[in-house]
Structures are given as C-alpha cells and as structure tokens.
Amino acid sequence: MTAVDPALRATRTTCPYCGVGCGVLATADGRGGAAVSGDPEHPANFGRLCSKGSALGETLGLEERLLYPMVRVSNGSMERVAWTDALDHFAHRFAHIIKRDGPGAVAFYLSGQLLTEDYYVANKLMKGFIGSANVDTNSRLCMASSVAGHRRAFGADTVPGCYEDLDEADLLVLVGSNAAWCHPVLFQRMLANKQKRGARIVVIDPRRTDTAGDADLFLGVKPGTDTALFSGLLEHLADTGALDHDYIESHTSGFEDALARARSMAGSVGATALATGLSEQDVAAFFRMFGSTTRVVTLYSQGVNQSAQGTDKVNAILNCHLATGRIGKPGASPFSLTGQPNAMGGREVGGLANQLAAHMGFTPPDIDRVRRFWKAPRIATHEGLKAVQMFEAIARGEVKALWVMGTNPAVSLPDADVARAALKKLELFVISENVASNDTVNAGAHVLLPAQAWGEKSGTVTNSERRISRQRAFLKPPGEAKPDWWIVSEVAKRLGFGAAFAFNSAAEVFREHAALSAFENSGGRDFDIGALKSLSDEAFDTMAPVLWPHRLGDTEPQQRFFADGGFYSNDHKARFIAPEVPALRTETTAGRPLRLNTGRIRDQWHTMTRSGSSPRLGQHLPEPFVEIHPDDASKSGVADGGFARVITDYGQSLLRVVVSERQQRGMLFAPIHWSGETASSARVGALVAPFTDPFSGQPENKATPASIMPYEYVFRGFALSRTQLKLPDHAWWARVAVTGGHGYLLADNADLGGWQAWLRSVAGGDLAEYRDFGGGVYRAASFARDQIETCLFMGPARDAGDWNVVKTLFAIGALSDDQRRTLLSGKSMDGLANAGPIVCACFGVGRTTISDGIAAGAASTAEIGARLKAGTNCGSCIPELKRLIAQADAVGNGTDPQRRQFAAVTN
Ligand code: SF4
Numbered sequence: 001m002t003a004v005d006p007a008l009r010a011t012r013t014t015c016p017y018c019g020v021g022c023g024v025l026a027t028a029d030g031r032g033g034a035a036v037s038g039d040p041e042h043p044a045n046f047g048r049l050c051s052k053g054s055a056l057g058e059t060l061g062l063e064e065r066l067l068y069p070m071v072r073v074s075n076g077s078m079e080r081v082a083w084t085d086a087l088d089h090f091a092h093r094f095a096h097i098i099k100r101d102g103p104g105a106v107a108f109y110l111s112g113q114l115l116t117e118d119y120y121v122a123n124k125l126m127k128g129f130i131g132s133a134n135v136d137t138n139s140r141l142c143m144a145s146s147v148a149g150h151r152r153a154f155g156a157d158t159v160p161g162c163y164e165d166l167d168e169a170d171l172l173v174l175v176g177s178n179a180a181w182c183h184p185v186l187f188q189r190m191l192a193n194k195q196k197r198g199a200r201i202v203v204i205d206p207r208r209t210d211t212a213g214d215a216d217l218f219l220g221v222k223p224g225t226d227t228a229l230f231s232g233l234l235e236h237l238a239d240t241g242a243l244d245h246d247y248i249e250s251h252t253s254g255f256e257d258a259l260a261r262a263r264s265m266a267g268s269v270g271a272t273a274l275a276t277g278l279s280e281q282d283v284a285a286f287f288r289m290f291g292s293t294t295r296v297v298t299l300y301s302q303g304v305n306q307s308a309q310g311t312d313k314v315n316a317i318l319n320c321h322l323a324t325g326r327i328g329k330p331g332a333s334p335f336s337l338t339g340q341p342n343a344m345g346g347r348e349v350g351g352l353a354n355q356l357a358a359h360m361g362f363t364p365p366d367i368d369r370v371r372r373f374w375k376a377p378r379i380a381t382h383e384g385l386k387a388v389q390m391f392e393a394i395a396r397g398e399v400k401a402l403w404v405m406g407t408n409p410a411v412s413l414p415d416a417d418v419a420r421a422a423l424k425k426l427e428l429f430v431i432s433e434n435v436a437s438n439d440t441v442n443a444g445a446h447v448l449l450p451a452q453a454w455g456e457k458s459g460t461v462t463n464s465e466r467r468i469s470r471q472r473a474f475l476k477p478p479g480e481a482k483p484d485w486w487i488v489s490e491v492a493k494r495l496g497f498g499a500a501f502a503f504n505s506a507a508e509v510f511r512e513h514a515a516l517s518a519f520e521n522s523g524g525r526d527f528d529i530g531a532l533k534s535l536s537d538e539a540f541d542t543m544a545p546v547l548w549p550h551r552l553g554d555t556e557p558q559q560r561f562f563a564d565g566g567f568y569s570n571d572h573k574a575r576f577i578a579p580e581v582p583a584l585r586t587e588t589t590a591g592r593p594l595r596l597n598t599g600r601i602r603d604q605w606h607t608m609t610r611s612g613s614s615p616r617l618g619q620h621l622p623e624p625f626v627e628i629h630p631d632d633a634s635k636s637g638v639a640d641g642g643f644a645r646v647i648t649d650y651g652q653s654l655l656r657v658v659v660s661e662r663q664q665r666g667m668l669f670a671p672i673h674w675s676g677e678t679a680s681s682a683r684v685g686a687l688v689a690p691f692t693d694p695f696s697g698q699p700e701n702k703a704t705p706a707s708i709m710p711y712e713y714v715f716r717g718f719a720l721s722r723t724q725l726k727l728p729d730h731a732w733w734a735r736v737a738v739t740g741g742h743g744y745l746l747a748d749n750a751d752l753g754g755w756q757a758w759l760r761s762v763a764g765g766d767l768a769e770y771r772d773f774g775g776g777v778y779r780a781a782s783f784a785r786d787q788i789e790t791c792l793f794m795g796p797a798r799d800a801g802d803w804n805v806v807k808t809l810f811a812i813g814a815l816s817d818d819q820r821r822t823l824l825s826g827k828s829m830d831g832l833a834n835a836g837p838i839v840c841a842c843f844g845v846g847r848t849t850i851s852d853g854i855a856a857g858a859a860s861t862a863e864i865g866a867r868l869k870a871g872t873n874c875g876s877c878i879p880e881l882k883r884l885i886a887q888a889d890a891v892g893n894g895t896d897p898q899r900r901q902f903a904a905v906t907n
Pocket of ligand 1: 015016018019020021022048049051052053185186
C-alpha cells in the first residue's frame, strides 16, 4: 500500500472518530479544508464512510484552535509564551510537586483520540520514570468493562474475532449497541450480510433505536438485566444439548459454578422473562435462535460497558460463547465494539491505570520485565487511580498536579459539575489540546499546550478488530502546534529522563512499542507486533493496515484467537465467571421515578469540539433533547416539542422534549454531546451518578434515577451570526454550526425590549428591524455588503420565523433586493421551500422533502434514493428513511402511533 493514492493524489489516513477505524483519502484544498472520501483499499470500510467521516473536510478550520503555548500569569489571565518557557515552567512545577508530595500526587488523564505513539510515551513517563500508575484515560468511560471481562475470562484483553465474522455470521446479536448510529459502517456491513446471506439480527436494548429497526427480533430489556438474559441463555444451552462439551472440557474451567449461578438467577424461560421484563415468547425465540445457530457473533458496546455491573454483563455473554465453543471461528465469536478511534491502541500501550504496558499487568514478573526493557529507574509497582477515583482524589486535594491530553473530562465524567469544580483545586493543571476553549480548559488550566490535530499529526491507531492503521498528516501544522509524543518527551527531558525519551519521530516511538510487545514474549502474551519492530521510516510511512498479533517470523497472519483454546491464563484455559445477581446500584423513588439513560446521536462525536464545527452535521439534531415515552410524558405533564427540566441527585438540565414510543416506559434518554460551550443547560454528564463497576471502574451512565417536569417559555426564536455571540444569561440557547457562521436556537421569558437592546449591542452595520412587542414579535437583521451579518428572530412558540429559510439566506451571501425585503417575514419564499430538519446529512435532504417524496410514491429507501439521492452515500440515514416510510404507511392506514418524532426547531 502507498501512503498516497496515486490516482487521486490523496493521503491515506484513518478516521478520527469511532472504533470502526475507517480508511480515509484526504486532499487538502488549499483553503483550510480538505476533500475526503473513503479508502476503497482499507479492509475496515472498503471505501465507505458514515456521515461523520464524510464531513471531516468541514472540521479543519482554525477559528477555535489553540495555536500557541499559553501560561496563566499573576493577574489571572492567560499569556502566550515560547514553547521552551511553557515546558520549563511546567516541568519545574511538576518536579517540585513530585519531590514534595511524592509521585502519587501527580496524574495524567489521556484520551482515546491520542495516537498510540502519544499514549506510549505518556505511559512510559508516568509508570516507568515518575513512578506512579496514575495514568488513566477517557477510555475508562468507554470500554473498561470489556477489558476487565476479557481479562477475567481469557487471561488477557483479547478481542477474539475480526470484522470478516460480521460477513460470515448467520446470527448477529447486538447488545446495548446502537450500531446504526454509533458504528454505522459496520452496521451497513451487517445489513449487507442480512441481505446477501440472510443473516438474522437480534437487538437487545432498553431503547428501540434505529438499529432495532432492522432487527428480526428486538428485545427491549429492562435496564441492567443483560446478565440475567445471558444467564438464562446459558441455562437453556445446557438444557437443550447445545453445549460444546469437548471445548468446555479441554479449554475452560469453572463451567459448573457458572451454570449453577445461571440457574439460580434465571433458571427457565419464565424466570428470565420475569427478570428482564420481556415476554416469554420473545425470550424463547431468542434462546432458540442462539441455540440452533453455530455461526453467531454477539456484539456489545456501551449499553453493556457503561454500567456498575458492566464486567459481569460482559462475562455473562462470554460464558455463552465459551460454552458453545463459538469463539475465534469464522462467523462465530463475541465481539466488543470499541467506541473511540484509538481506545484499543491505548489498551495496547497500558494507558489504563490498572495495566502496566503492552498488555502486561502489575505482576512481579511483568513489572521486572518492563523495568528492564525501559531501564526504568522507579517503575510503578501497583495500579493507579482510575478516572472517577482520580477526580475524587483531586477533589480531596491528594492529587495536586494533573495533565489532561486531548479530552474534556469536565463534560464527560459522571457527576461532571463536581469533577469540574475539583479541577479548580489543582496546584498545577496542564492541558494539551487542539481547541482554545472548552469546559475543561475554562475550568482554570494553568498551562495550555497546542497539540497537532487530525490531518496534521502522524502515527498509528488500532480499531475494534485489532487492526493497526496509519493516521498520516496531509496539512501543515498551524501556529506552533506539536505532536503529543514530542510534548511529553520534552517534559521528560526536563524532568531528567532525556536518554529514555530521545525520540525524533513517531516511527521511532512505534518501533520501541513494537519491540516491547515482543520482549521476552514466547507466546505468553497476546499482544505481539514484533514483526514491526524494525520497520524503516519509509516502511512505517507506507505501512498497510495490519491485524495484530504480528509476530516476528509469522508466515501467516493470525486473524482470530481461541478457536483451539490457548488462553492467556496460567493453565491456558478460559475461565467461566459466575456473575453476581444483577442489581442496579440505585433505586428509583417517588421523587425520582424514572431512570436517565445517556448516549450518542448519529451525527455528533463526544463533546463536539470537532464534529460541532461542521454545518452539515449540525443539521440532523441541532438541539439538546430528552426522549420520553408518551405515558411518562402525560404523567409528567411534558409535551413533545416543549421544554423540560431533568433532575437527578447530581444536577439538572433544561432540554427540548421528544415524546417517543421508541423510549421504554420509566426511562429517559439524553445525548451526551452538549457542553457549556454549545448550550446553556445541557451538560448531561452532570446528571449522571458517579457509581462504578467494582472490577472495571467504569461508571454507570445508563440508569441514574431522575425526575422530569415541564418548563414553559413564552418566546422561541433563533439568531445567526458570522461570529460567536455572547447570549443574555437568562436565555435558553443551543449553538450549532451553520454555513457561513454560527446558529443559535433560543427560548426565553424575558421581555422583547431586552432582546432588542441586546441585538443592537452585538450587531454592527446596517440594521433592519420589525417590531410588534404587543404581538410578541421582534425580528432584526444587520447587513454588510448585502449579506446578513447578524439576525435575530424572536416570537411566540409557533411563530418565530422559519429557521431553515433564514439559514439558507444567511448561507447564500449577498441577498437580492427581494430577498432582503422579505427576510424579516421569516417565511418561505419561491425557491427556498423549507426542507425541514435534515435527515440525509451527505446530500442535505430534509424530512419535509423526504415525506413529500414518500407521499408522491417513493415506497422504499431505494426509490427515495433514486428520486432525492438521500441515503445513497454513507447509508447512515437509511434507518430513519425506513422509519419515515413506516410512519407514512401508518398514517395511510390510520395506525400512526405518533406522527411527529422530533421537530427540531422553532417552526
Ligand atoms: S463509521 Fe464513521 S465515524 Fe466510524 S470510523 Fe467510519 S467514518 Fe469514522
């Protein structure tokens, strides 16, 4: 493979979002953006990209970038300094704290967005040279339960299968995974299998997500009951002769105990149905499908991992695969779908506080081996603080210095307001970042270090199937941004460890990482990429995506693990685990009668610091919302399209309401993406209980007891501006990228005179106004060179103006006289029909347009594609197209349960 596609002259790189790890071809356009397409030669995606990947070229602007090192000075402000000054200042203060309070007083908090080389160097510095294992990562919030489950069962954190299994399975069981939105390219691959080979799909999830829309069987379990379901399945497999006794006998131990526990927990179809809230018919159907299908892949993701019982859930799933010998065989395996682009790479280097390095732990032989390899003067000898514990230790004043790299814990941690407040107690708070402002930066950082971003940095990432791919640079780094591995190495040199951190390139770091994986590894450790330890710089540059293990001397690449046993425990046998009786850590009460589930939406990523800058991605679901079942909505008095306050014992948010039968009774769902930077009151992490799994330390993000109450706003509206606006404190707002600037969706109860004064204070240029305060309407726009600079539309809930029409006028630049005259009417005009909220992000096709197409006779997604192009590129919107067709059918035959799913904006 070449680093550059010869025909397109595009750089081959890897998508920086999810753990699918799609190959991308990128060409800088010379204007700060890039043309981006899927790499047809990459085995993770064969040319496909989802909506997020397709829009990467829109996310490369420098407007919000951190470009120079900054240090807080005595008057409290941040001041630009030279790199050497920033690094000297940081290292001096860091060394002082270590000397005074010991290595346990400092910590690193890393990110699944870092490249493996960055991760490796940071882990080496803290665990080998500073002498603390206080290195943890946002991957703790993502897949730590899978890691813990793998290690308990297999003796190592090994993903046994690969993506080809998704093509070859006859049954795909998705547990706690909305893959249609969160791993879209892989989900399309599963659907292709369904279409071509007739594979069946089972979806197990408390929410009827878009993934469930394609399921042959949907099991809407009660939250926290996956362990009971898979325990019931184990019992069923045993009772119906579906066990692989030879495999159990030869390659495992602990089966009888696990089966006895399963029988006590869910000893029959009826008991399983009772425990999970499912019908006996559905439970029996699932058990029959699983029991009778040899080629079955069970895929699990955050619904399993993000739980205070996450590790037991993982092991309950693994038990069923071990008991049937369906592991590491073509089309038959358990499969952890990793959330982040390089969570796997982080796991490989030891980026979690309970791992040492290269899939080695804190056993005396491993500690000694790594110490000798690194020539480490003071290697950490025991596990460090996991993410939630780390921030609790900061709050107690025990951890005094923290270095955060490429993540936003003030938004993403559970009980996030408390975590954010804890940061203010730090004596030294350093952040390496791409952006100049986010909730964590704004929590009082003392030193900001500009890190290179996607498109500028170079190194490797590992995806969910253990495939290592190159991220390559195709843009010149802006300002003084540097690679993270370089920044860490420079700090290490200043701490006196120069000889061990004399890296000159990512390739040098990778070679050392590969060498450590193979060091004294004669097959006792799964992670071995010794064949890559001597790659030349040129070979590293052109390295093709490669699965690990890739051992020195291997003639054939090893795709899978454990078909013939060979586990990484002392006796080489897998362990069945008898899980605890599942019980959620918290009970609902009369005051908190609901449970809050949190998760992702289709077109945004994490805290939106990258995806939030794409106008295309901002069109699908532009506002923070809470989804609720119609029965709970009517009990609580909240209405679809209105507002509600969602309250837990930890915090509260004000969100738009989506009433949906896809939501289970008793449950709320709110997305995690909005922060203090993008909305006035939607830091959903602040609502989440900080309870963690006892084995993995992963927080319970899916079941916090909550209440909801309606909230009324008299006025709704929106503003558009070429530059970011500071909104009045009393307003409810959500910011979204729009073509040409920034959009704000608004609601408020303050009088319109105040809005007029505000608009006049922020809008320069030539101002046009329409005012009817008696009728509750205020609209104004300022112009420069015939284009809208800033505009504001406020009015009663149903008459605030047409956001989509005004947004289109804002985007087209210079307005005609007619357009300028009619702008403040806020109404649709010829040629600017309101397409409705965008469903197909690739081609900008809105819900109204699609519904019109369906009404005109498009009866399938293919026909919609043929007429409107919607769904013909990445396919991420196909589940939603199917839903719109189904809704139209229901309307046609009078059975529409709920016509309106989500009117995202003000009209
Ligand atoms: S599925 Fe989408 S977000 Fe995930 S790696 Fe592929 S293009 Fe990127």
